[in-house]
Amino acid sequence: MAGLLPALVAVSQKAAEVARLCRAEEPLFRLLVAEKTGPDRNERFQHDFKTLADVLIQELIKHDLGTQFPELRGHIHGEESSEFKDAEGGTVTVQVGATPGDTAALLLAVLGPEQARAAELLAEAVHREVTLEDTELADIEPGVCPGDLGIWIDPIDSTNEFIRGCEDVAAVDGVAPGGLRSALVLVGAFDRHTGVPVLGVINEPFFQRDPQTGRWQGRYHWGVAHGDTRLCSLSPPAPRPRPCVVLSRAEAPAVRGALGLLGGGPPLLAAGAGYKLLCVALGLADAFVLSRATTFAWDSCGPHAILRALGGGVVALEGALRARRDGGGAEPPELRYHRPRPGRAGAERWANPGGLVAFVHPQHLRAVLDALRDVPGL
Template sequence: MAGLLPALVAVSQKAAEVARLCRAEEPLFRLLVAEKTGPDRNERFQHDFKTLADVLIQELIKHDLGTQFPELRGHIHGEESSEFKDAEDSTNEFIRGCEDVAAVDGVAPGGLRSALVLVGAFDRHTGVPVLGVINEPFFQRDPQTGRWQGRYHWGVAHGDTRLCSLSPPAPRPRPCVVLSRAEAPAVRGALGLLGGGPPLLAAGAGYKLLCVALGLADAFVLSRATTFAWDSCGPHAILRALGGGVVALEGALRARRDGGGAEPPELRYHRPRPGRAGAERWANPGGLVAFVHPQHLRAVLDALRDVPGL
């Protein structure tokens, strides 16, 4: 464990540099895009794309960690297949990407700020996340050169050990929630009544999880099964290190409605979903709620317990 955390930080730094280099030349970047098809495609999107940067980063992480820790070979999973075929005129919002999107209450609604490198490790027997690194390759521009600069955050949550590069954010009296722009109106409306202000909107599941860890929001709620293990494992470990976690929304609401006092079920990462193929094997079923302070989780669940369809 002591050697694995520095290794995860190091590969995240390499990966961040690859992301910046691939993004540096816009005409070149547009050539480094391919559309995902078949079971690797996220069903949420009509068109789902990967870039050569995605593939290079994933293979770099597999190579470096597999070389340093041979026992991990065969146990390093990621989003992209290593096959890459160039495709013309296949761009979407992310690829056209706005580079300087103004933040709203500290949260970037979209653009490169929300493009992160996420690396996590989980216990193979229990599925509990134990190590996590979030690297922000496009955190800010150098005022002199205009080049992007990054930063990273890490967390350890193993047994009784809780260590993190971040300090737990102070709890607000009433939780502020960050959501996807595609979140259901009924969910938006219910969470808007919490009293912590209107929900903040942002792109990228990893980025919204980061917003919770940083205290920019008190909870991230997603009502649909559109995230995957590689989106949440690393941030989940950091949130656990801060005293929080990530629970399955569907199961947490069921436990809340039953009133039996059962602990909401946290996400686990060691078992692929049976009967699914490709990326869907590693989808997080039933939505999720990410939090640092348990009272905010309870407030969110109480707000959503009577929403139809949940």
Template sequence: MKVSDLIAELLNAAEKSAEMARAIRREESLFQLLIEEKTGDDKGRRFGFDFKTLADVIIQEMIRRDLEKKFPGMGKRVTGEENNKFTNTVGEAVTLEIKDNKKKTTSTLMKILDGNERAAGVLANLVHEEMNLPRPAELQAFEQLQLDKKAIGVWVDPIDGTAEYITGNRDTEFKPGENISQNGLPNVTVLVGVYEKATGQPLIGVINQPFFHTADGKSWTGRMVWGACIGDTKVTCIPASRRDVQMSEGGKHAVLTSMSDCKKLGTYLCESFEILTAPGAGYKLLCVIDRLCSAYVLSKDNTYRWDTCAPHAILKALGGGVVQFKGLLASDLSPGKRDQSLREQQITYHKSEPKANGSNAWCNAQGVIAYYDQEVLLALAEHLSRK
């Protein structure tokens, strides 16, 4: 299949997913029906409890269905955070599958939603809506490139930042494109990443930020960021004018991390870097892409392949990457070994973590450092190695 056609379809899928996320938030009565607690091996490590929403699952299955429709055989290559099984209030187990017409999909959704025909109908209409975005001019660079669909896999995080999505708050100080949102709906992202199955290398990344701008706090518009690195062809939608990093008032590079890692990392980095926090792994990675910060650093194992695959592909297209935190600090970064070490420590997406179960088999066990500029990465490694 043509790479340009695949990217165009991924953009359609991400925008359709974003519209689904916005529509569910607008339907308050529907939204209240959509929360089901995760249990067992599917419970993420980030929280004492975690939520699986029907929004997550239906978006994931919608992406699978739409890719399968466009490229037969692609649907089974889509892997995501969520499983597609629900238990309704009378204890009936239901598998959510997108059917070949709205009537059948509505019927399946009604079983999950305890017979709520209106809610099921709203969702089914969105699922079966056609999305055809204008093809970006940048896709011309991929017109002659082909990918074997058997040689690739797709990682999907249908709604990254589920807690922010559920609470629905908004950082009143957030200025779209100018600063980092500290909480709320702007921290929600839809992540779709393509990787090579033989090597695990990220190839294509699409990030949709469904809640990017609002004038009244109710009506939201989103935006899309994408990039691809296939062979020697590297293309992103990020214009050159947006590729200058924003520095802090003190002239320091800003580093984003999690609240749980802030104090620990600040001990080693505060002299030379400004330490910032924000919710949402996908959002923090997007901030590196947007040059709102110079890096995202996390020493812990609480991000996953579906969090990092799409942003990694975009950063790779921009000359950056996402490496293993612990692996990098243990590497030989002397001038003669540096390039090889950086290649070896890039996160890959084809192999699970040994001796791990459920979703935790796909956690980034050694932590992550996402970077735009190699010199910043080396400076971070130098400071962190002093501990």
């Protein structure tokens, strides 16, 4: 296990480089979009897209982790199907080959022969070795065996913002309402027996621009929450006296209104579930509230582990409200990641049911639940 956390960080760094490369090649990028249909489509959006970047990142993470930790093979899961429509309308299964040439040849089947250089660049990025300068990672031993774990990958969370590519969206109180800043790589490890998230990595490929070159630079955050071990690259944010909440722009007006009365300021609005979870971990907001089942295991597993490492968590809103109304003192139910929802198909098998609340400080969770306990429909 000693090498698994550095491996998760390394694959997230490689994934971030692929994401930046795909955004930088605009003629190529326009060829990479394929619309999701059927049970894999997120019903929240009229158009939900996947890109070759999504699929390629997911498959490189599966390949690299499965090669380094054979015990994980078959237990590394992601948002995307590995099938992609090629230039002629056929179907190609995207995977990482044994060599950069093999991977480039497969990518050419998707992109078409006129994109040979782009395929080579992508293949080189996929096969490039990543060296981490974070020496602290090498000494961390969480004490759990890879054979007991599963992995959830969101190769590019907030794909719609990644596709739209708005690059200079001004932040509001430190929170970007949308744009490339909200497109993240999320990797989380969970205990296969209990579903509890134990390791998490959030990578921000588009954190800031290099002032000299104008190119995007990234950063990453990691957390460990296993047994009595709580380690994180972040420090727990100081609690505000009254919580400030971050919400989706599509959140119900009744929920917005109730949370606006908490006194920590008007709710902040942002795109991307992963980004809103990151805002809580960074202390830019004290809670992320979502009243509907529009997030999935791959959105929340990695950030959830980081929030647990900081002393917080992610609970199911519906169950937490029920426990609060009952007044029995029961702990709100935290999300789990090892069992699909019965009777559901496609992506809905792994939806987080009943909404969620993410937090670092328990008093903020209690304040949010008290504010929402009388909202109709919750």
